Amino acid sequence: xxxxxxxxxxxxxxxxVPKPARRGRxxxxxxxxxxxxxxxxxxxxxxxxxxAEALGHALDRLAETVAFESAxxxxxxxxxxxxxxxxxxxxxxxxxxxxxxxxxTGLSSWVARTxxxxxxxxxxxEARPDxxxxxxxxxxxxxxxxxxxxxxxxxxAGSRQPGAFSEADRDLLVAAAxxxxxxxxxxxxxxxAERRPGLDRATGLPNRLAFEERVAEAIERGRRYAExxxxxxxxxxxxxxxxxxxxxxxxxxxLAAVATLLADKARKSDVVARLAPEDAFALLLPHQxxxxxxxxxxxxxxxxxxxxxxxxxxxAATSGLAVWPVAKGPGADPxxxxxxxxxxxxxxxxxxxxxxxAAGSPADTSARVEAA
Numbered sequence: 001x002x003x004x005x006x007x008x009x010x011x012x013x014x015x016x017v018p019k020p021a022r023r024g025r026x027x028x029x030x031x032x033x034x035x036x037x038x039x040x041x042x043x044x045x046x047x048x049x050x051x052a053e054a055l056g057h058a059l060d061r062l063a064e065t066v067a068f069e070s071a072x073x074x075x076x077x078x079x080x081x082x083x084x085x086x087x088x089x090x091x092x093x094x095x096x097x098x099x100x101x102x103x104x105t106g107l108s109s110w111v112a113r114t115x116x117x118x119x120x121x122x123x124x125x126e127a128r129p130d131x132x133x134x135x136x137x138x139x140x141x142x143x144x145x146x147x148x149x150x151x152x153x154x155x156x157a158g159s160r161q162p163g164a165f166s167e168a169d170r171d172l173l174v175a176a177a178x179x180x181x182x183x184x185x186x187x188x189x190x191x192x193a194e195r196r197p198g199l200d201r202a203t204g205l206p207n208r209l210a211f212e213e214r215v216a217e218a219i220e221r222g223r224r225y226a227e228x229x230x231x232x233x234x235x236x237x238x239x240x241x242x243x244x245x246x247x248x249x250x251x252x253x254x255l256a257a258v259a260t261l262l263a264d265k266a267r268k269s270d271v272v273a274r275l276a277p278e279d280a281f282a283l284l285l286p287h288q289x290x291x292x293x294x295x296x297x298x299x300x301x302x303x304x305x306x307x308x309x310x311x312x313x314x315x316a317a318t319s320g321l322a323v324w325p326v327a328k329g330p331g332a333d334p335x336x337x338x339x340x341x342x343x344x345x346x347x348x349x350x351x352x353x354x355x356x357x358a359a360g361s362p363a364d365t366s367a368r369v370e371a372a
Contacts, residue, residue, distance in 0.1 A: 055087035068157035075153035138162035200274035203259035211273035215342035230293030235353040320352025
């Protein structure tokens with residue numbers, strides 16, 4: 001009897017090795033990269049005042065972690081009736097653009113309506129008949145921008161490579177969209193408030209429309225009683241850099257401090273206002289001619305330059321001054337309404353302040369609109 005052949009010993013099962021993350025990163029490295037990207041996006045929200053600029057920079061930062069070739073932020077319009085692209089890297093990204101939903105065409109409209117993210121990793125899209133040269137996406141992800149379960153927009157990202165996006169990538173985009181959504185809503189509310197006469201949210205001063213109403217009232221009195229008035233604009237230098245470096249909250253605290261300083265230095269009969277979204281303030285000086293108003297404005301510019309704001313920050317200001325009645329140009333038409341003249345003369349004073357900043361040292365420059 002021949003000896004039995006020995007049974008081969010079973011090979012030990014190999015331990016499952018986690019798949020390395022995209023771009024050669026380990027899962028731990030990928031997680032750390034996602035967290036760092038999210039932290040940077042949150043910081044961008046604080047430091048960028050303009051929503052489109054903030055969203056554009058957010059796309060740049062997310063592209064360092066998520067392998068998209070194209071991406072688009074869509075936001076609902078002011079009426080909430082449809083999506084519009086606000087920031088794009090590469091080309092506009094969407095799927096099924098020929099299909100119409102409640103908020104417009106394309107899959108992004110469905111995502112905005114339902115508030116549900118979509119991740120498609122293995123697409124075999126054919127060329128679009130209406131755009132044969134458009135990229136054919138192998139991977140696509142779309143996430144809603146939600147505030148209290150209400151959608152205000154969508155972030156879409158695409159790649160020609162199948163499998164380009166992981167669930168972790170989708171989750172990062174969901175978290176980034178959530179971090180961006182609430183500040184965008186707050187800024188939209190602030191812009192809407194600026195379109196109505198009232199108080200500026202950052203400083204508590206009258207906003208531009210309220211200020212223009214007071215200037216129109218002064219012009220009406222001037223026409224009736226032959227009274228003069230001066231309109232001055234002080235444009236601040238240094239707040240934009242503060243906003244970029246320390247964030248919107250720090251910039252608003254400084255603007256509020258400037259507002260307090262100007263209100264303390266101005267006469268009781270003067271009107272001090274904030275011209276948002278500019279880093280500028282306006283003053284209405286009743287019964288003031290060019291010489292007296294010029295001296296008052298120069299004192300205010302000097303007071304700003306001497307003052308130590310939070311963190312011992314120093315600011316500079318340039319001034320623009322217009323005295324009504326105006327000899328020619330904006331606000332000079334005797335047949336125009338007082339409201340129209342007020343809008344024109346405030347805009348002219350603001351432009352004069354900008355011209356002063358471009359012409360020389362922000363600490364002591366000023367420009368005047370020609371008086372009658």
